[in-house]
Every structure is written in C-alpha cells, then in structure tokens.
Amino acid sequence: MSEAVPIVNGRYSHDLLLHDSDEELVAGTALFVEQGLESGGHVLVHSTEARVAMLREVLGTDPRLEYGLDQDLYLSPSSTLFAYQRQLAESPRPTELWATGTVPLGVDVAGHPAWGRYEPLVNAVLGPYAFHGLCSYDTQVLPERTIAAAKAAHPHGGTGDQRTASPEYRHPADFLSDPLAGVPDPPSSAPAARMTIPGVPHLGSARDLVRRVCLLSSAVARDTVDDFVAAVNEVVVNGLHHGSAPVSLSLWADPVRLTCLVSDLGPGIADRLAGYRYPGADGPKGLWVARQLCEEIFVGNLPGGGCDALVIAK
Amino acid sequence: MKSLDRLPTDWDGHVALVHDSERQRRVGVADWVGRGLDLGARVLYIEPEDAPPERSLLGVLEEHALRVDEALAEGRLEIFAADDQVYSPTWQEGVVDESLAVGYSSVWWSGEERTAWSVMSPARHTEIEWETDLLCDSRPMSVMCQYSGHLPQATLETVCAVHGSGVRDSQLRAVPTPDGLALAGSADAANHRLLRSTLVARAATVAAAGGRLTVDVGELEFLDVAGARALWTGTTAHRMRGGTVRLTRPPPRVDRMLRLLGVHEAQGFEMEDAHE
Numbered sequence: 001m002s003e004a005v006p007i008v009n010g011r012y013s014h015d016l017l018l019h020d021s022d023e024e025l026v027a028g029t030a031l032f033v034e035q036g037l038e039s040g041g042h043v044l045v046h047s048t049e050a051r052v053a054m055l056r057e058v059l060g061t062d063p064r065l066e067y068g069l070d071q072d073l074y075l076s077p078s079s080t081l082f083a084y085q086r087q088l089a090e091s092p093r094p095t096e097l098w099a100t101g102t103v104p105l106g107v108d109v110a111g112h113p114a115w116g117r118y119e120p121l122v123n124a125v126l127g128p129y130a131f132h133g134l135c136s137y138d139t140q141v142l143p144e145r146t147i148a149a150a151k152a153a154h155p156h157g158g159t160g161d162q163r164t165a166s167p168e169y170r171h172p173a174d175f176l177s178d179p180l181a182g183v184p185d186p187p188s189s190a191p192a193a194r195m196t197i198p199g200v201p202h203l204g205s206a207r208d209l210v211r212r213v214c215l216l217s218s219a220v221a222r223d224t225v226d227d228f229v230a231a232v233n234e235v236v237v238n239g240l241h242h243g244s245a246p247v248s249l250s251l252w253a254d255p256v257r258l259t260c261l262v263s264d265l266g267p268g269i270a271d272r273l274a275g276y277r278y279p280g281a282d283g284p285k286g287l288w289v290a291r292q293l294c295e296e297i298f299v300g301n302l303p304g305g306g307c308d309a310l311v312i313a314k
Numbered sequence: 315m316k317s318l319d320r321l322p323t324d325w326d327g328h329v330a331l332v333h334d335s336e337r338q339r340r341v342g343v344a345d346w347v348g349r350g351l352d353l354g355a356r357v358l359y360i361e362p363e364d365a366p367p368e369r370s371l372l373g374v375l376e377e378h379a380l381r382v383d384e385a386l387a388e389g390r391l392e393i394f395a396a397d398d399q400v401y402s403p404t405w406q407e408g409v410v411d412e413s414l415a416v417g418y419s420s421v422w423w424s425g426e427e428r429t430a431w432s433v434m435s436p437a438r439h440t441e442i443e444w445e446t447d448l449l450c451d452s453r454p455m456s457v458m459c460q461y462s463g464h465l466p467q468a469t470l471e472t473v474c475a476v477h478g479s480g481v482r483d484s485q486l487r488a489v490p491t492p493d494g495l496a497l498a499g500s501a502d503a504a505n506h507r508l509l510r511s512t513l514v515a516r517a518a519t520v521a522a523a524g525g526r527l528t529v530d531v532g533e534l535e536f537l538d539v540a541g542a543r544a545l546w547t548g549t550t551a552h553r554m555r556g557g558t559v560r561l562t563r564p565p566p567r568v569d570r571m572l573r574l575l576g577v578h579e580a581q582g583f584e585m586e587d588a589h590e
Binding site: 090200201203204207226227230233234237240241285286289292293 | 334335338484485500502503504536538539540543567570571574575576
C-alpha cells in the first residue's frame with residue numbers, strides 16, 4: 001500500500017476519484033472542496049444538472065464556491081483546456097483554482113478517447129499553475145478502457161488520507177503514444193485534395209484550396225471551416241519555418257469532420273506537446289493558436305525523418 | 315485619401331507593387347498594363363536598354379497573351395530605355411502634360427527599382443520618388459513602382475513612406491488614410507514584413523499629429539499569427555513613445571485572431587468590437 005500524500009496548497013495537483021456510489025462521490029468531493037476553501041482559493045464544482053443539485057445540497061454555498069454545468073463549461077476538450085489556461089495565466093492576481101467534477105466524456109463511448117486525451121493534457125497545460133483538479137469517474141457505468149485511461153492520466157488518486165500516487169500514471173507525451181489514448185490515424189480513403197507548398201508565397205492559394213474543398217464536400221459550419229483553415233495555415237507556416245520545405249498537405253472533408261495531414265521534410269519535432277503550454281509575451285504562438293482553432297492537432301515524427309501534424313475539426 | 319471601395323481596380327496615384335517572386339511581378343505588371351490600356355490611359359514604361367526578352371515588358375505581355383502591337387504603333391504604350399533623362403522629374407512632368415494635352419484621360423507609368431538603381435544611387439531614386447508623389451497629387455496619374463519584397467526592412471519602410479497612395483502585394487493592400495492606414499486582403503506569414511514596414515512608415519507620420527494611429531482592418535479578410543505580430547511590432551516604437559493604435563471595424567475572423575493573441579488588451583492598443 002503506497003503512502004498517503006496530501007495536496008500541497010499553491011502547487012498543481014490532478015487527482016482521480018473512482019466511485020461506485022453517490023455517497024463515495026459526495027464524500028470525496030466534500031473533502032476536496034473543504035481544503036480548497038481553507039486554502040483561500042476559488043472552488044468550482046461542475047457536473048450534470050442532477051449531480052450539481054445533489055452536491056449543492058450537501059456542500060452548501062460560499063462566496064468562493066461556484067457551481068457550473070458541463071453543458072456550459074465542457075463543450076469540447078480543447079475549448080475547456082484553453083479556457084482554464086487563460087483563466088490562470090491571464091489572471092491579474094495569483095489565483096488558486098480548485099475544480100472538481102465529472103469530465104463529461106462526450107455523448108457516447110466514441111467520444112471517450114478525445115476526453116481521455118484531455119486529462120493528461122491538463123497536466124501539460126495547467127502544470128505550472130496553482131490548479132487542483134479532482135475528476136470523478138463512476139466505475140459502475142464506465143467501460144474498463146475508459147477507467148484505465150483515467151488512471152494513466154492522473155498523477156494521484158483518492159482523497160483525504162486515502163490519496164496516493166498512482167502507479168499507472170504516464171507522462172502526457174507517453175500517454176499519447178499508448179493505444180489507450182486512441183490517437184486517430186489519417187483516414188484510409190483517398191484525400192479530397194493534395195497540395196505541395198514550396199514556400200510562404202503559396203500560403204494564400206493553400207488556404208483557398210482547403211476552404212473551397214471543405215465548403216464543397218462537408219456540412220461543417222462555415223465558422224468551423226474558417227477556424228480550420230486558419231489552424232491549417234499556422235501548421236503549414238510552422239512546417240515551412242521549423243521544418244523544411246516543401247510542406248505537403250492532404251485533406252479529407254467528410255460531411256461532419258475535416259481532417260488535414262501536413263508533413264514537412266525537417267528534422268522532426270522533439271516535443272509532441274508543443275503549442276499546449278502558455279506561450280507568454282515572446283514565445284512562439286502559431287501552434288498554440290492553431291490548437292485553439294480546431295478540435296485537436298496531433299504532432300509526430302515520420303519514420304523516415306520529417307514531421308507531420310494531423311489537424312481535425314468537426 | 316483614397317477610398318478602398320474602388321479597390322482593387324483603383325490604381326490612382328503613386329503605388330508600390332511589392333513582389334515576392336518574378337512570377338508575382340510579371341502577373342502584377344501584365345494586370346496593370348491591361349487595365350491602363352482598357353481605361354484609355356497612356357502607358358509608359360522604363361526598362362534597361364538591354365533588358366533580356368524574358369524580363370522585358372514585351373516579354374511579360376506576350377507571356378500573358380496581351381496583344382499591344384496597335385497600342386505601341388499609336389503611342390498609347392511607350393517603352394523608354396533607362397537613362398538619367400527619363401528619371402528627371404521635369405522631363406516626366408513635360409511628358410505627362412503633353413499626353414494629357416493631346417487627350418489622354420490619364421498617364422500610367424511603371425518601372426522596377428533595380429532599373430532605376432542601375433542608372434542612379436538608391437538615395438537619389440528615393441528623392442525622385444518623393445517628387446513623383448507630388449506629381450501624382452496634381453495630375454491624373456498611376457505610377458506603379460515595382461520593388462522586391464526581399465529588400466532589407468529599412469529599405470521597405472522607405473518604400474512605404476514615399477508611396478502616398480499605398481503599397482500592395484499579390485494579396486494585401488495598404489492605403490494611407492488621413493489618420494492612419496486602411497488594410498484590405500490577407501496579412502500572413504508571406505507579407506508580414508510589408509505590413510510591418512507600412513505601419514512603421516505611417517506611424518512616423520501620424521506621431522506628430524496627436525499620436526493616434528488608426529488602422530482600418532474592415533476589409534482585411536484574413537489575418538494569421540505572423541500578420542498579427544506585424545501589427546504589434548510595426549507599432550511598437552509608436553506605442554513606446556506613448557502613441558496609441560486604434561483598430562477599427564475588425565471583421566469577426568480578424569477579431570477572433572486578435573483576441574486569441576490578446577492584442578485587444580495590449581498596452582497602446584484600442585480595438586472596436588467586431589463588425590459583421
């Protein structure tokens with residue numbers, strides 16, 4: 001049995017609360033909320049409408065305790081992740097934020113991997129801040145694979161004197177290489193369009209092509225298409241500047257999903273998590289902005305050298 | 315003040331065409347000559363006497379299937395070999411006035427920076443550019459000076475400063491307004507140096523007039539991170555001096571990019587709400 005480790009105020013923590021009853025959920029949440037309020041920080045409890053009502057009844061109210069609904073706060077993994085990052089990075093005063101709830105995981109099991117990948121990214125994105133997360137997973141209803149991914153994503157599990165380091169925990173970059181992460185492959189079908197971009201003067205025509213094909217072949221909202229085009233633009237610029245020209249682009253535009261594979265011939269990328277951390281005033285911002293303009297971007301190295309990025313929007 | 319409503323067909327005044335490649339230059343020149351002749355202007359062009367066929371105006375026009383035999387024969391299109399005389403403002407003024415006197419509606423004039431620099435120093439050429447600006451203010455003219463976008467930043471800034479009717483490349487147009495600059499088209503990693511240069515040049519002129527530089531981004535269709543950074547770096551000196559930059563009429567896409575990067579809250583910037 002590993003030794004119990006307390007949450008340290010002012011630092012980062014991201015814990016897993018596995019529960020198979022409402023009582024366990026309420027008890028674990030209450031301990032976390034209590035420590036959060038004692039620390040002087042701001043506490044957020046989020047979940048479905050029914051669960052929030054149940055928790056509010058037990059936890060009561062406090063000027064620094066806020067209740068939120070997943071339908072408002074957890075719309076997509078990337079928007080949630082970067083909203084937390086902005087709140088912490090751009091706060092005029094040092095803020096200690098304690099957030100607990102049920103990560104919504106999407107409307108069905110197909111959505112689990114994307115939210116499963118959100119969890120380790122929380123460590124990469126919010127690690128530098130005084131952020132504390134306690135994520136509750138209901139073992140009664142969730143599939144084993146989803147629970148296994150949650151264990152690998154949270155450095156600690158349990159609450160109060162039951163809180164211990166998780167032996168299954170994986171570094172976020174390692175997590176993404178694990179089949180548990182369910183990182184998608186490019187579609188196996190033939191792309192709707194391909195293009196080679198020899199240099200930045202061709203960026204405009206690359207954007208025109210991507211936009212035209214997306215609007216023609218998919219039913220994705222126009223705003224989403226425009227965001228996707230802007231994200232692909234940044235990834236291509238990255239390939240031209242940090243990789244080596246030419247950059248090649250393959251595009252798939254399904255009715256509900258846009259996918260673009262961008263590859264360059266450069267030395268490859270050392271950090272698969274590039275563009276997640278807050279860039280600061282002088283840091284590179286292209287990939288960071290691109291990640292906020294689409295669902296997900298997967299950056300990797302090609303077996304024969306070079307780098308590729310899979311950009312997905314829906 | 316030039317109205318953006320008339321762009322992109324509006325070539326009035328003293329404009330710089332900044333090109334990234336020979337291909338872009340040739341497309342721009344063929345387009346400009348075609349428009350000038352269509353509008354009944356007298357089109358005059360300066361090139362080196364020994365211009366190789368692939369760089370010469372006639373080579374460019376032939377490549378773009380623009381038939382100009384008749385225009386050449388009638389003097390509607392005339393090509394001058396570069397020498398001291400053709401760059402003399404007095405001589406140019408004479409040619410323009412003669413052309414207008416015989417009934418041409420306007421006079422269009424173009425040449426490359428390297429052609430000028432083959433017969434005079436860049437410094438002397440800059441002086442002539444300033445005088446050309448005055449000439450264009452007083453006559454119906456379109457003077458399109460061709461410059462490489464790969465010139466040093468300081469040279470590009472001078473190019474932007476001396477062209478009173480603005481600068482453009484294949485996708486961005488920047489036109490001076492009384493209190494700043496109006497942008498149209500796309501600003502991205504391909505032309506961020508040009509955008510930065512035009513902001514530096516324009517900020518220097520409005521600094522004396524109250525310190526507020528208004529950048530109308532209402533016709534900007536696309537802005538990427540490199541373009542937004544140019545808005546930032548091109549106005550850094552101006553803002554450090556206590557000047558402000560007001561970004562007006564941002565379209566939703568441009569507004570989104572500027573907000574993601576925090577430009578709307580940055581020191582020295584003011585931004586209007588997004589315009590649909």
